[in-house]
Amino acid sequence: MYTYFAKAYSQEKLIPTLARHYLRGKGDVLKPQDKQKFAQLIHRHYQQVKQLGIVEQRITGQPYKTAAELFTDLKKNRTIKISVDHHNPGVCDKETNLQYRFLHEYHHALLGADFGWQGELKACDYWSTLTDNQILIRIFRSEIIYQAAAYFYLGDFPEIQKIVLSQPF
Secondary structure (H helix, E strand, C coil): CCCCCHHHHCCHHHHHHHHHHHHHCCCCCCCHHHHHHHHHHHHHHHHHHHCCCCEEEEECCCCCCCHHHHHHHHHHHCEEEEECCCCCCCCCCHHHHHHHHHHHHHHHHHHCCCCCHHHHHHHHHHHHCCCCCHHHHHHHHHHHHHHHHHHHHHCCCCCCCCCCCCCCC
């Protein structure tokens, strides 16, 4: 299933390169119409998933240590918990960002994707199948792959969230 990003980034040895590219990058400024397209995509998918009767709980701290805990919570309780920590969105307003986090967790469960490098690649690639807009695909790369690389590289989430649309190579 995951082809677009996995072919380019599947090797874990690239994590430091991708992380440094994200962390050292100045960050790109998105055009208002690109932010609007991103928000529209998120809102549309959020409404579709919420119609399935899945309960969203917003909490402080990281709600799941493993993807298996997320899968169990969703299966048994029809619930997905999302963290409100590190909530400084670079693309959209705070509410849309929380909806995006909810969808990201939902996609992990939908795809059976763990929280490791390969699972993040799989989730990012899935997002890229939902649009043909290249700017949105680059936003997903920054939001998922680059931020995940920074997380694995640093051992924690970076304090500043930003959008880096360029590639490191």
